[in-house]
Amino acid sequence: MDIAAQISLTREEMEQRRLEAAQDLLNGLSQSKVARKFSVSRTTASRWYRALANKGVDSLKRRKATGRPSRLNREQLDRVAQIYHDRPPAYGFADGHWTTARMAAVIESQFGVHYDRDHVGRLLYKLGLRERRPSMRHAAPAAPYAPSRYSPDTALSPSEISPSVA
Numbered sequence: 001m002d003i004a005a006q007i008s009l010t011r012e013e014m015e016q017r018r019l020e021a022a023q024d025l026l027n028g029l030s031q032s033k034v035a036r037k038f039s040v041s042r043t044t045a046s047r048w049y050r051a052l053a054n055k056g057v058d059s060l061k062r063r064k065a066t067g068r069p070s071r072l073n074r075e076q077l078d079r080v081a082q083i084y085h086d087r088p089p090a091y092g093f094a095d096g097h098w099t100t101a102r103m104a105a106v107i108e109s110q111f112g113v114h115y116d117r118d119h120v121g122r123l124l125y126k127l128g129l130r131e132r133r134p135s136m137r138h139a140a141p142a143a144p145y146a147p148s149r150y151s152p153d154t155a156l157s158p159s160e161i162s163p164s165v166a
Helices: 003-007 011-026 032-035 042-055 073-087 100-111 116-125
Strands: none
Touching: 003 042, 003 116, 011 032, 032 042, 042 073, 100 116
């Protein structure tokens, strides 16, 4: 198992790896060999061994992912998606594009929940939405080329080239 594969393991794959390592440890494979086989540090293999010895195989099974619960409930998140689909002028903004800072302001005014604009970006992504940015506006076309008073066929006198040479 290479490092790149290790980085992208799902929670289920990590659990499977721990359980396979537990089986190898129970079959007498050393912690160092388990660490090499599963491309983990010896510290990790040692931690797995201690958990296995103290609490059994169940201690290596995955647990529910923890984390802070959302401060917005499902209905409020649905409302955020609806707000996103509305145009910003409906919420007092002059132009017609959403930014994460604007969405954060609307969320705070509508629901009384303050989110940092970085978190609003993650929230929009989780809802399958993205920040709307203004389309590229092209500069006004340049004025038509005005020919200079000299053309390539014009011969210049020395005084026209440099006034000091006269």
